[in-house]
Amino acid sequence: MAANIQAVRGMHDVLPDQTPLWQYAERIIREVLSSYGYSEIRLPIVEKTELFKRSIGEVTDIVEKEMYTFDDRNGDSLTLRPEGTAGCLRACLEHGLLHHQTHRLWYYGPMYRHERPQKGRYRQFIQLGVETYGMSGPDIDAELILLMHRLWQKLGIRDKVSLQLNSLGTIAERMVYREVLVFYFQQHKESLDEDSLRRLNTNPLRILDSKNPEMKDVIANAPELIAYLGADSLAHFKAITTTLEDLGVTYQINTRLVRGLDYYSKTVFEWVTDELGSQGTVCAGGRYDGLIEQLGGKPNHAVGFAMGMERLLALLELRDDLPITKPVDAYMIRVGEKAEREGLRFAETIRNEFPTLKLQLSADGGSFKNQFKKADKVGAEFAIILGDDEVDRGEVGIKSLRNELAQQTMPQSQAISFLQQQLQINR
Ligand code: ATP
Ligand code: MG
Numbered sequence: 344m345a346a347n348i349q350a351v352r353g354m355h356d357v358l359p360d361q362t363p364l365w366q367y368a369e370r371i372i373r374e375v376l377s378s379y380g381y382s383e384i385r386l387p388i389v390e391k392t393e394l395f396k397r398s399i400g401e402v403t404d405i406v407e408k409e410m411y412t413f414d415d416r417n418g419d420s421l422t423l424r425p426e427g428t429a430g431c432l433r434a435c436l437e438h439g440l441l442h443h444q445t446h447r448l449w450y451y452g453p454m455y456r457h458e459r460p461q462k463g464r465y466r467q468f469i470q471l472g473v474e475t476y477g478m479s480g481p482d483i484d485a486e487l488i489l490l491m492h493r494l495w496q497k498l499g500i501r502d503k504v505s506l507q508l509n510s511l512g513t514i515a516e517r518m519v520y521r522e523v524l525v526f527y528f529q530q531h532k533e534s535l536d537e538d539s540l541r542r543l544n545t546n547p548l549r550i551l552d553s554k555n556p557e558m559k560d561v562i563a564n565a566p567e568l569i570a571y572l573g574a575d576s577l578a579h580f581k582a583i584t585t586t587l588e589d590l591g592v593t594y595q596i597n598t599r600l601v602r603g604l605d606y607y608s609k610t611v612f613e614w615v616t617d618e619l620g621s622q623g624t625v626c627a628g629g630r631y632d633g634l635i636e637q638l639g640g641k642p643n644h645a646v647g648f649a650m651g652m653e654r655l656l657a658l659l660e661l662r663d664d665l666p667i668t669k670p671v672d673a674y675m676i677r678v679g680e681k682a683e684r685e686g687l688r689f690a691e692t693i694r695n696e697f698p699t700l701k702l703q704l705s706a707d708g709g710s711f712k713n714q715f716k717k718a719d720k721v722g723a724e725f726a727i728i729l730g731d732d733e734v735d736r737g738e739v740g741i742k743s744l745r746n747e748l749a750q751q752t753m754p755q756s757q758a759i760s761f762l763q764q765q766l767q768i769n770r
Pocket of ligand 1: 426463466654
């Protein structure tokens with residue numbers, strides 16, 4: 344026998360018993376986004392490799408070692424998107440959406456990074472991305488944070504995440520800070536690991552982002568970027584924190600928060616959790632005005648974030664009161680030739696009159712006993728029972744599978760309103 348083929352390492356199936364939780368989260372996400380007037384944009388999963396090199400930056404983990412890059416049959420270098428910001432901006436530039444306009448957009452779908460798979464870190468993972476364009480003031484930065492704050496609340500996990508904020512200032516402010524930082528780390532070269540020594544010349548700010556515990560002290564004592572911010576950057580940052588305070592959204596300023604990507608300026612933020620081990624960042628983003636010009640657009644403004652759905656789902660699973668409904672409310676048992684024919688017709692009538700009922704029809708026959716077992720197995724609350732006798736009398740049996748009440752027999756016409764009455768609590 345041939346060996347079974349398995350999924351690619353780090354790429355996971357979502358099985359039917361897990362999809363209700365995904366659908367629940369996706370529904371709430373859509374509701375919240377729509378309550379802020381955001382529109383969905385759908386983007387290709389594959390883009391030209393150049394797009395990511397130019398936007399994410401050559402000296403980042405993603406471009407250096409995580410991308411799934413391949414030549415297509417024409418010899419063009421293509422890449423499975425490792426994130427959505429670049430593609431979203433590419434699309435908006437390509438279709439002229441950034442010309443004297445503002446946009447509030449979201450997308451949802453798989454991203455690909457060749458990382459070492461572990462809990463909360465996969466090679467295919469799903470992100471919700473939210474991007475806004477054309478707005479320079481701090482209110483849009485704050486809006487994105489408020490939107491997430493609302494989402495956590497609606498999902499019942501607000502107490503499991505906390506908000507970390509920082510400002511990276513302008514590119515010019517960062518250049519000055521960069522020199523100060525390089526000078527500092529050069530004085531402490533012996534405390535840097537190999538990755539950080541390399542970054543000292545290429546991307547020194549990323550050293551602050553290192554997760555190596557042995558570098559904790561040298562990072563903690565490094566000069567802080569916030570001391571090098573100009574008045575405009577500070578005012579922008581202050582306006583955000585004031586808004587959050589006004590609305591009772593707690594936050595911590597984390598001066599070490601630099602984010603992995605080169606394109607951020609001013610605001611950066613992360614929603615982090617202690618509940619998921621070392622994969623603690625669930626949602627991350629910030630302002631990236633500079634990226635638009637980097638991709639060939641006119642000077643403009645952009646703020647956005649991305650949330651990892653697998654990490655969100657892991658947090659949701661910690662809730663013990665998940666509002667998940669079973670996939671089947673009622674199961675129709677049919678025994679006998681007439682019952683099979685009439686049952687099929689009756690099932691369609693039920694679906695006409697009670698469209699929200701999740702009704703599953705028996706298939707492949709079997710005895711009453713055998714079909715009751717199937718009804719129980721799919722988790723139905725009610726069995727709708729049809730034998731040839733019931734059909735002759737225009738009746739139907741209804742039995743609750745979740746309590747000991749006896750089976751009732753009633754005219755078919757009554758059965759639908761009976762089920763509506765019994766199940767309306769769930770609707
Ligand atoms: P990390 O520091 O955990 O590697 P990152 O800075 O690379 O995260 P971003 O590029 O900002 O992550 O992506 C935003 C979010 O997407 C992360 O906060 C996380 O929730 C999720 N994410 C990123 N990479 C993965 C992955 N390999 N598997 C699962 N989720 C991921
Ligand atoms: Mg990463």
